[in-house]
Amino acid sequence: MKPAPFHYERPASLDEALHLLARHGDEGKILAGGQSLIPVMNFRLAQPAVLIDVNRLGELDFVTAGDDGSLRLGALVRQARLEREDAVARRAPLLAEAVPFVAHPQIRNRGTVGGSLAHADPAAELPAVMVALDARFRLAHQGGERWVAAADFFGGLFATALEPGEMLVEVELPPWPAGHGACFAEVSRRHGDYAMVGIAAVTSVGAGGRCGPSRLVFMSVGDAPVEVAAGAQTAGEVPSEALFEAVAAAAAGELEPATDIHATAEYRRHLAGVLARRALSKAAARAAARGAGDPGVPG
Amino acid sequence: MSESSTDSRRPFTLTVNGVEHRAEAEPRLLLSDFLRHDLGLTGTHVGCEHGVCGACTVLLDGDPVRSCLLLAVQTDGCEVTTVEGLTPDPEVLHPLQQAFWESHALQCGFCTAGILMTLVPFLAAHPDPSEEEVRRALSGNLCRCTGYQHIVDAVLLAARRSRES
Numbered sequence: 275m276k277p278a279p280f281h282y283e284r285p286a287s288l289d290e291a292l293h294l295l296a297r298h299g300d301e302g303k304i305l306a307g308g309q310s311l312i313p314v315m316n317f318r319l320a321q322p323a324v325l326i327d328v329n330r331l332g333e334l335d336f337v338t339a340g341d342d343g344s345l346r347l348g349a350l351v352r353q354a355r356l357e358r359e360d361a362v363a364r365r366a367p368l369l370a371e372a373v374p375f376v377a378h379p380q381i382r383n384r385g386t387v388g389g390s391l392a393h394a395d396p397a398a399e400l401p402a403v404m405v406a407l408d409a410r411f412r413l414a415h416q417g418g419e420r421w422v423a424a425a426d427f428f429g430g431l432f433a434t435a436l437e438p439g440e441m442l443v444e445v446e447l448p449p450w451p452a453g454h455g456a457c458f459a460e461v462s463r464r465h466g467d468y469a470m471v472g473i474a475a476v477t478s479v480g481a482g483g484r485c486g487p488s489r490l491v492f493m494s495v496g497d498a499p500v501e502v503a504a505g506a507q508t509a510g511e512v513p514s515e516a517l518f519e520a521v522a523a524a525a526a527g528e529l530e531p532a533t534d535i536h537a538t539a540e541y542r543r544h545l546a547g548v549l550a551r552r553a554l555s556k557a558a559a560r561a562a563a564r565g566a567g568d569p570g571v572p573g
Numbered sequence: 574m575s576e577s578s579t580d581s582r583r584p585f586t587l588t589v590n591g592v593e594h595r596a597e598a599e600p601r602l603l604l605s606d607f608l609r610h611d612l613g614l615t616g617t618h619v620g621c622e623h624g625v626c627g628a629c630t631v632l633l634d635g636d637p638v639r640s641c642l643l644l645a646v647q648t649d650g651c652e653v654t655t656v657e658g659l660t661p662d663p664e665v666l667h668p669l670q671q672a673f674w675e676s677h678a679l680q681c682g683f684c685t686a687g688i689l690m691t692l693v694p695f696l697a698a699h700p701d702p703s704e705e706e707v708r709r710a711l712s713g714n715l716c717r718c719t720g721y722q723h724i725v726d727a728v729l730l731a732a733r734r735s736r737e738s
Contacts, residue, residue: 275601276622282583282600282646305644312642313623316603325600329647354636378713380691381624383636384643465712 277315281324288414288443291328296416296439298324304441305329306350306389309381334388334443337361343449349388349442353400354379356387366447367560368407368456368474372399375458378466388442391427394434394498397468401428402493403458404445405501406474412444419443428498453486454478455561457553460493461545463536469494470537471545475553477508479561485511488521488557490550495531495542502528513558515551522550585649589614590658598645605629607645608655616656616686620715627714630687631655637691656686659693669693669731678727680718688714688724696732704729 283302285291295302303322305311306329314320328334334350339361347356356362356373363370376382376390376399390400391411404411404424411422413436427435436442460472472493478486488505504524511517526547533539582597589612598607605622608614608631620628622641629640632654640653659667666674669689679685688711695710696702702710707728711721 275599275606276603277601279599279601282644308642308644308647309624309639312603312644315601316622316641327644327647378627379695379710380627380630380637380639380713381642383633383638465709 276318277312278318278321280322282327283324284327284330286330288331288333288441291326291331292414292416292439292441294324294326295441298326299438302326304389304392306392307352307385308389309377309385310389310393310395328441339365345447347387347445347447349386349392349444351387353382353385353387353390357382365450366407367450368458368476369400369403369447371456372403372458372474375399375460375462375466375469375472381466387445391445392434392436392442394428394432395468396431396497396499397472397494399458399460399469399472399474399493402472402474402491402499404447405499406456406476406489406491407447409448410446411442412446413437413440414443415440421446425501431497433498451478453480453561453564455557455559455564457556457560459549459553459556461549468536471495471531471542471549473546473549473553474499475505475550475557477505477554477557477561479513479558483512483562485509485513485517485558488554490521490525490554492525492529492546492550495529495546500529504528508554508558513562515555518551518554518558521554522547525550583646585646587648587650588652590654596645600644600646602645603641604631604643604645604648604653605640608640608653611645614655614657618683618686620683620687625715626684626687627691628684628687630690630714632690632694635694637694654690656689659689667693668734669696669727672727672731672734673724676723676727676730678719678724684714684716684718688716692728696728696735700732700736702728702732 301323305325305327334348336348337359338346345365409424422435456476460469462469474491477488485508487509490505491501502525507521526543531539531542584597586595608617618628620626624639624642630637631640707725
């Protein structure tokens with residue numbers, strides 16, 4: 275046996291799952307796709323006393339396109355489904371572009387949206403994307419719920435705003451506005467590995483041909499997704515490679531990445547600058563191609 | 574109702590390669606170990622046991638997954654296919670296995686079962702894949718012998734034969 279012994283619960287509904295979470299408190303650990311949890315249990319780096327397996331909660335497996343252009347994802351949606359859903363491609367192209375970078379197809383067949391976000395690995399793709407898209411997360415507990423903005427959800431290393439007894443049950447992405455473009459890019463040693471550096475970039479190009487402020491959110495350069503202030507420097511500027519180069523350099527200058535066995539801090543900062551320039555340039559080109567006349571609320 | 578169980582054994586029912594099994598296991602038993610030790614299906618290989626190498630890939634309700642990252646009890650009510658289930662007759666090779674043989678797509682063979690279980694559904698969904706698509710589909714399976722080239726050749730050969738037949 276690889277994992278240490280644990281008590282196993284398999285609730286059939288969200289109500290039951292929340293009840294079990296409340297009962298077991300800190301001892302209870304949610305098992306969703308298990309693609310991060312089971313490995314650390316196999317190594318016995320994690321030895322939860324109680325596993326609450328939420329894989330039978332079909333009520334959390336939904337992708338819903340709202341009338342207002344928003345997109346709602348249930349926490350149990352498998353990552354592989356995001357690659358196939360037309361609504362994701364149209365309403366959250368940044369998410370659709372990022373998902374194939376998440377590990378490998380076999381992992382994405384099990385890994386869930388909610389699991390990846392609640393795990394909050396600073397090198398993971400989905401948390402950075404959610405911050406860049408201003409997503410909101412619905413956190414439920416027995417007898418109540420609250421909504422938390424993605425930017426407020428991710429705290430320190432593997433730390434989130436989730437309190438004991440709470441479960442992330444739904445993600446809401448706001449409408450994807452007209453004239454906006456996005457790009458996801460990362461560099462890893464091998465395809466599917468955790469990235470040495472990655473970026474989720476969002477910008478816009480208005481009817482006058484000038485950029486709005488941009489969102490530049492990096493992964494793998496800190497304890498959580500890191501958004502830099504330099505993104506705002508594109509506001510009111512005419513898009514050009516020189517502009518993107520300058521903003522990217524300022525962005526990289528804000529970062530304080532760590533050195534580890536995968537890359538030095540200096541190399542990470544260099545990668546961040548290169549990726550920021552490329553991602554901004556591509557995002558702006560996509561924004562211009564979509565055009566300000568695009569209604570922005572695809573069906 | 575919630576179904577709870579302690580560290581003691583828990584009953585579950587699953588179908589493996591078309592055969593239904595009423596089994597019982599401690600919740601912490603991994604599917605990979607259940608297949609090998611309890612059912613004797615040793616074609617599923619166990620490499621890294623933390624989801625990196627892909628050697629233990631099996632199909633869960635038709636989708637390739639890591640059997641070392643699933644608890645056996647989680648497969649209650651599910652259908653699992655292992656490499657032994659690719660053909661009904663152990664003397665007859667699946668067309669992809671045949672292509673692997675002809676293209677010298679294996680050396681030590683340790684990774685082969687996981688690669689086959691990844692690529693059989695991939696070929697069903699992508700009957701005419703590009704080399705790039707094949708390499709991407711293979712990205713979750715490590716092979717330390719072949720350098721992958723002959724594996725890619727075998728997949729493209731199997732795809733071509735399937736289209737022509």
